Amino acid sequence: MSSRQIWKTTRFDLDLSGRPLVMGIVNVTPDSFSDGGQHDDPARAIDFCERLLGEGVDILDLGAESTRPGAPRVGAQEEWRRLEPVLRAALSLGIPVSVDTCKTEVMQRSLDLGVDIINDIMALRDEGAEALLASFDAVGLCLMHMRGDSATMQQQTDYADVTLEVRDFLQERLEALQRLGISAERIVLDPGYGFAKTVEQNLELQRRQAELLALGRPLLAGWSRKSTLGVLTGRAVDERLPASVAAMLASVAHGARVVRVHDVAATVDALKVWEALSGPMG
Numbered sequence: 001m002s003s004r005q006i007w008k009t010t011r012f013d014l015d016l017s018g019r020p021l022v023m024g025i026v027n028v029t030p031d032s033f034s035d036g037g038q039h040d041d042p043a044r045a046i047d048f049c050e051r052l053l054g055e056g057v058d059i060l061d062l063g064a065e066s067t068r069p070g071a072p073r074v075g076a077q078e079e080w081r082r083l084e085p086v087l088r089a090a091l092s093l094g095i096p097v098s099v100d101t102c103k104t105e106v107m108q109r110s111l112d113l114g115v116d117i118i119n120d121i122m123a124l125r126d127e128g129a130e131a132l133l134a135s136f137d138a139v140g141l142c143l144m145h146m147r148g149d150s151a152t153m154q155q156q157t158d159y160a161d162v163t164l165e166v167r168d169f170l171q172e173r174l175e176a177l178q179r180l181g182i183s184a185e186r187i188v189l190d191p192g193y194g195f196a197k198t199v200e201q202n203l204e205l206q207r208r209q210a211e212l213l214a215l216g217r218p219l220l221a222g223w224s225r226k227s228t229l230g231v232l233t234g235r236a237v238d239e240r241l242p243a244s245v246a247a248m249l250a251s252v253a254h255g256a257r258v259v260r261v262h263d264v265a266a267t268v269d270a271l272k273v274w275e276a277l278s279g280p281m282g
């Protein structure tokens with residue numbers, strides 16, 4: 001990427017033209033696909049946020065509803081009950097905090113507390129979400145591609161050309177939000193690895209990920225521990241660290257500027273070595 005790219009968020013203007021930023025996943029859920037039940041107690045989740053800070057995380061991404069295929073939907077009240085104490089604590093740590101939600105009500109409550117970024121796997125398609133985000137000047141957004149919802153997405157994988165369809169979808173969302181007055185600088189785009197895509201489609205999309213850079217906004221990639229990596233390696237979900245690091249580096253090589261990961265320390269090390277061996281990124 002030649003010119004300087006900024007991701008404007010509530011409290012921070014993040015420079016995405018240099019070293020890729022590491023977004024650390026904190027799932028305050030009982031049932032996430034790889035770490036469900038590990039941080040669903042607020043005190044443990046807050047300890048985990050502090051641990052990630054020590055490991056060099058750049059952004060904390062808090063999620064309180066699992067999106068794994070077939071996960072039961074959680075109401076906004078329950079999602080907020082899980083999220084609130086952890087979000088309050090995370091916002092005091094001095095680094096950007098995002099909330100991973102697709103519900104307008106949870107977005108509103110998070111925005112009231114001053115969250116920096118809304119990370120929405122549905123790309124602001126819940127009723128009222130676009131207008132809500134347009135009413136704030138400087139909240140960052142991550143817009144991800146998916147089809148259907150967690151119950152139906154894996155039955156919706158018929159694409160003529162997955163990369164072109166993902167690109168067209170992200171372009172449509174980007175333009176729709178800009179028409180509402182949300183500046184492009186607030187937006188990062190995400191191909192949505194593992195969401196409504198077969199193994200082959202995930203791989204194809206990754207190989208052609210750089211085509212999405214034509215949309216002019218930085219890309220976030222989330223490969224961490226995903227089932228495609230299990231298919232490639234034959235590894236169970238808790239044995240996918242090397243595979244996740246390799247996929248993360250591939251996504252960076254193909255232009256990702258933010259990487260969403262569970263294993264922050266290993267990711268930070270890998271990026272340091274990658275940069276030292278291949279020259280400064282950006």
Ligand code: HH2
Nearest residue numbers: 027032033065066067068144190193222
């Ligand atoms: N993947 C997951 C959840 N949120 N957000 C973005 N932007 N990109 C992703 O690839 C992405 C995401 C799924 O991973 P995880 O949060 O670990 O699992 P679960 O949804 O089961 O909590």
